[in-house]
Structure formats: C-alpha cells, structure tokens
Amino acid sequence: MTLDILVPIILTVVGSATPLLFAALGELVVEKSGVLNLGVEGMMIMGAVAAFGVAVSTGSGTLGIVAGAAAGMAMAFVFGVLTLTLAANQVATGLALTIFGLGLSALLGAGFVGIPVAPLAKLAIPGISDLPVIGPLLFAHDALVYLSLAAVVGVAWFLKKSRAGMILRAVGESDISAHSIGYDVIAVRYRAVLFGGAMAGLGGAFLSLSYTPLWNEGMTAGRGWIALALVVFATWRPWRLLAGAYLFGGVTILQLYSQGAGVAIPAQVLSMLPYLATILVLTIIAAGPWKGRLDAPACLGKPFRPST
C-alpha cells in the first residue's frame, strides 16, 4: 500500500535529481583540481540545446547525448583558454560563460521551439522490469540515469584510487608543489575542466531529451546554480554528492506532493523547503563528529601560471 505511493514518488525524484547529479559531479572534479567554474548553468543549457537539436535532426537520441556532452565541453574549453592559458579570473569568467551560454543557446534553439522529440528509450529488461516495486525502481530508467550513477562510482574510484586522480587532487591542493615535482598543472586542469563541461552537457541533455523532452529558452531554470551549491554541500565527496542531489530532488518533490495533498502551509513556504533543508543538513553534518573539515581544495579559484 505505502509502496504504491512511494514507488512513483521515488521515480519522480530520480528524474529531478539526475540532471543535478551530472552537473554537480562534473563540477566536483573541476573543483578538486583547484578550478572554480561558475559557468555550469551556461554549459548545461548549451548541452540541452545541442542534444535536442541533434536528436531532432538525426532522430538519434544517442547522437543527441554525444552532442550535448560535446557542446558542454566546447563551452568548458572556452573557459579553459581564458582561465588556464590566460589566467583570467575564474569566478568572473564562469559567470560570463553563463551569460554567453544562455544567449547562444537561445539563438541556436530558436528554430526548435514547439517541436517534440521522442524521449530516450527506457532500458527495460523483459520480465525483470515488470517485477513489482523492484522492476520500476531499478530496471526501468533510460541510459542517462544509469550513466549518472555509474559516474558517481567512477569519479569516486578515480579520485580515491587512481594515480591520475591522486595527481588531480595534488594539483588542487598545491599547484606549486605539484608543478615543482614535474606535473603539468595546466594540462591536468584542462582535462578536469573539459570533463566538467561534458558532465554539465550531459545534465542538459538529460533535461531536453528525457526529463522534459522539449527545447525552450532558459529551460535549465537555475539548475546549474543548485549543482554548484551541491558540490559544497557534498564537501567535495562524490558519494555525499549523490545523497545531496537526491535529498534536494526529494525535498522538492515532497513539497510539490504536500501542496497537492492540501497541507495547510502556504505554497511559498513549502517552496523554501529544499533550500532550507540543504542548509540545515549541511549544518548538522558540519556540527557533527566531522566538525571542522570543510575539505575545500586549497587552491580553489586561484590562478596558476607555470614559471616557464
């Protein structure tokens, strides 16, 4: 009985959390390398328009996904050239990237308004997907949902276990030391920034191909900003990020659900809940036994140029 209610709610939460998870996970890697890219919203919306445009033009959702990631990367490349090669200020460049992306996407997408696209296919496994509860919860999503979850595992492994991940963290903690022992700081950061762009692009692609398979100007509606906040929420840890994205998505759905159920609290107050809950939970974590561990990469946001 309760499961009948819970399962659809959880499915809605998955949709709401997945774009946030993609974008935030990318940004987490970027920030771990010591770079702060506030242009997530701009990369995301470019991913959304590119994915939609290509999917509509070619009829292939897969090509659309690839295009979304590529568009995010292209935007990230612009960011990289400015902040890494030319050592421009990262915060301002990121914000400028968002302005640029919102404008460019509107320009490119003008011809796609009002056109539907076939949503991404669900990867259903005959028999298993029809099982009660487990079937819809675990075996009836589209490829991007699984990819986002796999990416959490992948990023967690990469940062903690792989050598490249260790170098990336070293670059984020102390660029000068990393440089002096022979690592190419700029190259490492370029790779991280491009990865971040691709992930933001995938988040955008999920929006325009799966979540709401349509294109509209400004359809990211501020999700890039939430993704940025979630990285902080997660204290730069992939698994906590997963929890954060689902918490935020969950509370959002919960408040919509409460409105529909007629809870006697003003709608505006209910709408504040996701934001307040995120602050509250982070405070509880910070005040708990982990106290004092902010874990922000030491070089976050600081420009670096090798003295060659």
Place this chain on the structure above:
Amino acid sequence: MSNNVSRRHFLAGSTAAAGALSLGGASAFAADPLKVGFVYVGPVGDFGWTHGHDLGRKAIEKEFGDKVETTFVEKVAEGPDAERVIRQLASSGNKLIFTTSFGFMNPTIKVAKQFPDVKFEHATGFMTAKNVSAYNARFYEGRAVIGTMAGHMTKTGKFGYIASFPIPEVVMGINAFILAARKVRPDAEIKVVWVNSWFDPGKEADATKTLIDQGCDIITQHTDSPAPIQTAGSRGVWCFGQASDMSSFSPEYHATAILDVWDNYYVERTRAVMDGSWETSNVWQGMKEGMVQMSPYNERLPAEVVEAAETVRKGILDGSYLPFAGPIKDQDGKERIAAGEAMDDGALLSMDWYVEGVTA
C-alpha cells in the same frame, strides 16, 4: 485610481519633447510607416504567453504591410528596467506601444505622461490614462469549457492544476474550471500545485507527475511551458493546453487548449491610431470577440464530451451561460454568491478566494 502615480514633480511638467528628439531621428512624415512597439516579459520562443502576443504583432505586419514597422523587446524584467525600455521605444518614434505584462502597468503610466502623443496599450492591468488603454481577455470562459469537459471525462473526480502565482487571473481560472466541472460531477475536486514560476519545464513536469500519483486523472495548467502536456500525455492522462495549441507535445491526450488570440485587437487598435480614432478604453474581451478561442478538439474524445463543450461554448457566446453564476460557495462552504446572481467584472478581476472543491 489612475492618478495615484503622479508622485514626482518632474512628471507633471511636459518634458516629453526633449525625450522625443533624443533617439532614432525618426521624424513622422505622412508617408512614413506607423511604428508600433511591443514590450514582452518572456522570450518570443516561450510557446506560451509571449509567443501569443508576438503572433499578434505579426498579424499587424500582415494586415498593414509596409504601412507599419514593428519592434519588440523581449525578456524585459518587471521592475526598474521596464520603464527605460518603454521610454526608449517611445522616444525612438513608436507611436503605439503594447506593454504585455501586468508588472509593466506603473512604468507604462509613468512613461505615458511624458509622451502625450504616443498611445499605450497595457495588458492585464487596471489603470488607464488619456493615452493609455487597458485590455485583457476573459480566459475564464475557456476554463469553463475545459472544466465541463473534464467533468465528463474524469473517473476519479480529481483534477490536477499546475499554477504559477496566486494573482486574481489565476485564481479566477481555477474557480471557473471547478465550477463548470462540478455542474457535471458535483463531487469533483481540484488539487492545485503552485510552482512559483511562469516557466520552469522541469518543475512543471514534476508537479504533473506528483498530481497524477495522487490520483488526478485530468491535468490542466496555468504556466507557460508544454511540459505538463508532455508529461501527462506520456502517462496516458488527458490534459489541456495553455495559451497556444500544444497538441504536438501529446497528440493522443491533448484534449484542447485555450488560445490567447490578440490578433484582432492589435490590428483594430493599430488601425485606430492610423485613422486618428484611437480613444482610451478598458476592454475585457472573450470568446465573442475572438480573443479567447478553443483549439481543435482531439479526435479521440467521445462525441458527448465535445458536444458538452460546444454547448457551453455556444452558451458563453450567446450569453446564456454565465461561468460565475450563483449559487457559489467558497472553500469553507460559506455562500458568497446567491442563486440568481452572478459575479460582476470588478469582483472577478480582484478575486482572491477559492470556491468549493479547491485544494490550494
């Protein structure tokens, strides 16, 4: 009402001439085209509210050809920017300016004082002035039609309504819908979810899913994106479009849509400026004038549903069907409008209470 904005000394003086000379250099020769300006709150590609007004702009161009020249500024924030944009349009030679969102009302009135020879048309507000008219559409007439259809179509008796902000316009729409539906299905109720945005496809889709999960089997909306249609359609739930025909997003379950058709009004007012007959007016037009229309009914709808819809539509057209005729009880069961009476326009335009059957 219209005069409580003359608060600053400079507005009293006629400084308009100085402004009119400042930009564009478009002096009005008789042969010059009439310049018509539009201020939009959203992007022209929103597929909703602004899109509708932009179609009206195109209708003017189509009707008058090179006798008019239209300009628009999109995504103008309701706030300090609006006044500058409206003024810029006025000072660059536009002689007729449509400001198409409620939040542009006070800026429009202010600028109008400085440009007495420019005519202004403000949508969905209540203030007028010597050179400012107000216009609005009786969208609630369309809500009555779809409410009737919903009453016939529902099995659960629960409707989901995705709403933006609790302004009278939206409140009125919700009430019109459920009043009509309860004439068919007296126990019907409507669940309203406020997304606190005119446009956020993701959130609108989430709200739709949530409402369907709570047993709503008809979805309608007062937000701008087609996401609710698409989401409801993909779940096999009937839905109604908003502002433009959204059937392409769910050919199977898009029952019909309430269309905002500004074309006639815009053409008429432009003509009035051209022939010098423009006068201040405050109109609230509906189906009779063609400002509110229904998009084609879905072919899969049962014949009796379409028939019921048409009966109501025709009733509205000939005045025999009043969507807000008494008796009307409010949410708490208290009678607000007695039998034999009907709410007047003033009461409707400032409606801030819900009728029986609304969970908001």
Place this chain on the structure above:
Amino acid sequence: MSPDPGLLNPAAWKIEPRREIPRSLLYATPLLAVVLTVIAGFFIFLFMGYDPLLSLYHFFISPLLTLYGLSELMVKAGPLIMIGVGLAVGFRANVWNIGAEGQLTLGAITGGVVALAFWNETGWWILPLMCGAGILGGMAYAAIPAFLRTRFNVNEILTSLMLTYVATLFLSTLVYGPLKDPMGFNFPQSRMFSDSGLLPILLEGTRLHLGSGLAIAIAVAGWVLMTYTIVGFQVRVLGQAPAAARYAGFSGKRLVWFCLLLSGGLAGLAGTFEVAGPIGQLIPVISPGYGFTAIIVAFLGRLHPLGIILSGLVMALSYIGGENAQVVVGLPQAVTGVFQGLLLFFLLASDFLVRYRIRRRAIQAAPDGQTQAAEGAS
C-alpha cells in the same frame, strides 16, 4: 619556486609575470578588449544579417549621447557598484558571499516595510529610517551565513546562495499577502510609497536619484577603507596570506563577520534604493539579477573600488546598449547576450597582458622564482 624548471617548452615564447604593472597598460588593455569586441561584434552582426556599424553604434555610443541616457546608465550602474564594492572586500579576504541578491531583496523588504508603515505621512526622517532598515535587513540576512561559517564552519557559498531563493519566496509571501495594496485589486504589489519614502531626483526629467550619487560616494569610501585603515590591511593580508594573518593575530572569524555584514549591508541598502528610487513600491521581484552581476563587476574592476565604478558603468552600458540595439536595430535579445558574453571574455582575457609579459625566448630571461611564488597562491 623553481628557478630552472628544466622544461623544454617547444614554443619560442616565454610568458612571465610582470614585477611591476605599468599604469599605461592598466588603461590600454581594457581599450584593446573593447576594440576586439567591436571587431568580433562586427562579424557576428554581419553574419546574423544586421547592419554591423549601426548595431555597434546603438550598442556602445547612442546610449551615451543624451543626458537621459547617461542618467539611466547611472541608475543601472548604481546598485552594481554598491554591491560590487561590498563583495570585493569579502573576495579579497576569501569570503565568498554569492548571495548578495538575497540580501538586496531583504533590504528592499525592510526598507519598504518602513516606507509602508509611514505611508501618507511626511517627514524628512522617513527616508533615512528606510535606509537604516535596509542596511540592517541586508546585514541580518548576511549574518546567517556568517554565523554558520564561524560557528559551524559551514561554507558560505552554499548558504548565501540558497538563502537567495528563500528571500525571493519570502518577498513573494509578503506582496501576495500582508503588504498587498488594499486598493490594488489583489494584484501582487504594495501601495506606491508616498513622497517622503522616495529618493529625491537629482536631475529634473530623469530617474537619476540620490542613491545613484551615493553609490559613487560609497565606492570612494570603500577605497579609503581598503587603502588607509587597519581593517582594510587585515582584509588584504587575510586574503593573500592566511597563515601570516593568523601569525599576526588577526581574528579570522571577526573578519568573516566584517566582510559578510559589510557586503550584506551594502546590498540591503541597494535594495532599499531600488524600491525607493526607480520602482517606488514593493513588487514580487525587485532586482534583475544585480546581486549576481555585481560579482562580475567586482572582479572586472580588479576588486578595487575605483575600478569597480568603471566596470559597473561598462556592465550597465552592456545591458542598456543591448536593449537599445533591440529597440532600434531589432537585434534579438539572445544576440545581445552572446555579445555581452564576448565583451566580458575579452575584458577578462586582456588582464593577461597586464599581469604577464610575453617575450622571445632567445632573449636572455631573468631567472626569477620569487614573483611566481607570490603570484601562484598564498
């Protein structure tokens, strides 16, 4: 760090940080950036099928040709400058308040509530009281991230950003509810403030109000604060060398409070100025993103109060020029967004030429590691 990194760079060019920044470059590079933007814009507009020269003229020049245009520039730049100056102080000390938009909203609410409380009353004291309330409102709202950061070590990026959304919803609750104009047909807006609650107009026939003038004064005060006071010195040290600051016994916590309260108070005051200036009432959305745009303004002005005046004006021009180009040339809003982005890119990139110089490798390079170390990080 390493005098001889031993890297064989295939490029024949060498990039090195400048030890001293020539003044001429400080002024020349932004100009170069504008020239590059104009060239890029020329081709974009041409490609999009618009008259490029006319578009550029209406983007950059025609808004500056009338007194009214100039006054509007100030009206738009005022809040950007005020907020930017406050934020810059924090950014220098590594305090990341990105929720100025929310603090602005709170300041508009508190200032506005005072105006409405004394509606239809006259008195010279109403306006100062509103400003005081606005400052306190913004400060109180910024105090939440400050408290959470200093007490629980909660990162202020998250808290200040999340509180921005809450502030907008709070304002919405008020204008749809208790502050609604009783004569306003239940539309979401307050009464228009009476004259005593409105900022005086500085220039007849325009919207240039006292607040725009004060914005400049505040920027100058910010410059004095940063250059000549102990607090300014502490902020700079804390930002550049946190370890040294600790060593010198500066209280990091107190500076966090200082930076957040200062930036919050200024954002709040900017909010009051908006409602007491060009808007004249409380409406559901007060700011077209001033709190976020001010972040760009702060960095574009190199975190220097006087630079921020300049960058605030440039930013304001890019918005007003964009509207102008829409009105006169018919450029879509999206094109102006792209163009604005490009302008910012060029401006930010041009900084490179200020801070670094490019030399031929063949020329004997002076080995220096010290400047690099100072540049790289703390």
